[in-house]
Amino acid sequence: MDVNDARFDDGDEPMEALPDDVLTALRSVEIDQLARERAITAALAAAPGQRRFSSTSLLGAAAAALLVVAGAAIVLPRGGDDSGVTIESTFDAALADGGELETIGTETADDAAGDAADDAAVIEQRVASEEYSADEPAAAEAAPAVDTVIDTDDEAEEADAASSLDDGAVTPEELFDEAAEALAAIQSGDLKPPVTDCVMMGGGPVRISRFRGVEVVVFADLANGSVTALATSDCSFVVAYQPEP
Amino acid sequence: MVRRRLSDDPDVLLAAARRGDHDALEALLRSVHDRMAAVARRMLRDPGDAADCTQEALIRVVRGLAGFDGRSSFSTWCHRIVATTALDELRRRGRRPVTVPETDREPLSTEPAPEQASLDALALADIDSALACLPEEFRQAVVLSDVADLDYPTIAEMLEVPVGTVKSRVARGRSQLRDLLGNPAVASERRMGEE
Numbered sequence: 278m279d280v281n282d283a284r285f286d287d288g289d290e291p292m293e294a295l296p297d298d299v300l301t302a303l304r305s306v307e308i309d310q311l312a313r314e315r316a317i318t319a320a321l322a323a324a325p326g327q328r329r330f331s332s333t334s335l336l337g338a339a340a341a342a343l344l345v346v347a348g349a350a351i352v353l354p355r356g357g358d359d360s361g362v363t364i365e366s367t368f369d370a371a372l373a374d375g376g377e378l379e380t381i382g383t384e385t386a387d388d389a390a391g392d393a394a395d396d397a398a399v400i401e402q403r404v405a406s407e408e409y410s411a412d413e414p415a416a417a418e419a420a421p422a423v424d425t426v427i428d429t430d431d432e433a434e435e436a437d438a439a440s441s442l443d444d445g446a447v448t449p450e451e452l453f454d455e456a457a458e459a460l461a462a463i464q465s466g467d468l469k470p471p472v473t474d475c476v477m478m479g480g481g482p483v484r485i486s487r488f489r490g491v492e493v494v495v496f497a498d499l500a501n502g503s504v505t506a507l508a509t510s511d512c513s514f515v516v517a518y519q520p521e522p
Numbered sequence: 523m524v525r526r527r528l529s530d531d532p533d534v535l536l537a538a539a540r541r542g543d544h545d546a547l548e549a550l551l552r553s554v555h556d557r558m559a560a561v562a563r564r565m566l567r568d569p570g571d572a573a574d575c576t577q578e579a580l581i582r583v584v585r586g587l588a589g590f591d592g593r594s595s596f597s598t599w600c601h602r603i604v605a606t607t608a609l610d611e612l613r614r615r616g617r618r619p620v621t622v623p624e625t626d627r628e629p630l631s632t633e634p635a636p637e638q639a640s641l642d643a644l645a646l647a648d649i650d651s652a653l654a655c656l657p658e659e660f661r662q663a664v665v666l667s668d669v670a671d672l673d674y675p676t677i678a679e680m681l682e683v684p685v686g687t688v689k690s691r692v693a694r695g696r697s698q699l700r701d702l703l704g705n706p707a708v709a710s711e712r713r714m715g716e717e
Contacts, residue, residue, distance in 0.1 A: 290693040295668055299703065302649045303669050306563040308556055309573055316577035317551050323581045324547060325588075 315512045322509050445487020449516050452488055453504045456495055459484050488515050536596050540587055547587075551580055554597055557669075558604040564653060564665040565608035575611055579604035601670035606680060609662075652702035660695030667692045 295303070446452045486495050486506070493506035493515050505517040528549050529535060535553070538546035558579055562572040582603050590599055653661055659681075666677045667688075674692075678685040 290690055292689065292693050293696060295664075295696050295699065299649070299699065300668055303564065303653075303665075304557065304560050306556075306560045306572075307569075308559055309569065312573035312577070313555055313559070316573070316580050317548065317555060319577055320551055320580035320584045321544065321548055324544070324584045 318512060319510065444490040445493075447489060449504065452486065452493075452495055452506055452516065455486055456484070456504050485509065491515055532596050536590075540590075547584065550596070551583070554583075554600040555580065557597065558600055561601055561604045561665065561670045562608050564669050565605065565662065566611060567650075567654065571611060572608075575608050576604060579607040582607065598671060602672060602676065602680070605666055605670045605672065609680060648703060652699055655702055656695055656698055660691050660698060663688055663691035664695035664699060668696075 294300075446455060484495050486493055488495075488506050492509045494509055494512075496505045496507075503517070506515040507513065508515050528545060529538075532550065532553065535546045535550045539550050555576065559572060559576045562575040562579070563569065566572045566575055579600070583600050586603070590596070594602075653665075656664070662681065663677060666672050666680065667674070672680075674685050674688045677692075678688045681688065
């Protein structure tokens with residue numbers, strides 16, 4: 278049968294609708310919940326001017342992390358050997374105090390002002406990183422605020438520090454510390470999620486952060502004292518840690 | 523604990539999302555995801571490809587939100603985007619239409635189906651198998667019409683064929699689908715009508 282045959286092109290064939298049950302079955306497909314959350318998270322991340330994740334999408338990303346962690350071996354961090362790190366018992370203490378559940382608030386003027394200050398700080402860090410980049414002496418020379426090319430160890434360390442600030446956490450311990458600080462800040466009321474990109478889920482904080490230049494969702498599991506980071510762009514693993522026995 | 527309540531009205535959500543309301547955008551995406559996934563799944567058949575297609579389409583939806591002119595409903599617009607994304611994927615694969623000879627098409631069930639088969643009795647696996655048996659052109663036309671709810675001129679534009687061809691493909695595709703699903707009453711009625 279040739280579907281391009283002219284007899285099929287007249288459109289005059291009797292048109293009958295499919296039975297309702299067939300239509301319903303056609304429109305019913307099994308939804309992969311992990312893929313669903315991944316797709317929605319990716320789409321939200323692609324939204325113009327949408328740099329923040331709502332509490333729901335954070336929870337979705339964290340749920341995705343849990344699902345993946347449940348079925349996967351621990352993955353070492355990209356580009357380095359930081360294995361064997363022992364996660365301290367900060368979260369254990371928090372757990373002993375009783376976990377908090379999700380707290381959701383609304384943005385206030387103070388929060389907005391704080392965000393603006395944070396943004397300014399980030400910009401300053403980036404400027405510092407660009408001006409003092411040891412890898413790009415020509416650019417450093419061209420920068421009006423810099424008189425000489427960096428050539429001492431101290432200055433190089435300073436440049437590295439500025440650069441690492443721009444790229445976020447470098448070691449998994451720093452990510453863990455961020456999670457611990459977030460937990461403490463939430464409990465003290467200093468952080469008001471979701472404006473702060475940080476919510477509580479399952480007794481552990483979930484927040485958006487950066488790890489070696491990659492924007493990540495950090496999920497801290499209080500019960501296991503572990504921390505997991507997924508890339509916000511595609512929910513792929515960046516780093517996952519468990520404490521040593 | 524204060525949880526923000528969002529409207530269920532798609533128009534309200536859409537307006538809020540276009541103003542940059544992140545929560546409204548997320549609610550909007552969640553409201554259309556499953557149907558978009560169904561369109562992708564029925565078009566591409568492979569679950570993994572369908573998931574990737576749905577994600578890409580959702581990203582296109584978000585990026586194109588500012589340009590949405592409201593001439594169609596938001597859901598129809600989303601269906602068109604995912605259908606276009608799926609067609610792009612099919613074209614990228616360079617898949618050629620698969621035509622199944624008439625003699626190879628047998629009803630999927632040997633048991634006579636009741637005239638009003640319930641959804642419970644209609645196994646989703648049967649739908650998958652029946653769709654797989656349809657010629658590619660018929661399957662695409664039926665999916666675009668009955669799953670994506672697109673009108674004939676839109677489908678014709680997407681498939682780059684005349685509207686009459688779309689109507690014929692939809693009619694033939696539906697007819698074959700009914701036959702394949704083993705509904706003898708409807709199939710018999712169709713055959714008598716054609717004679």
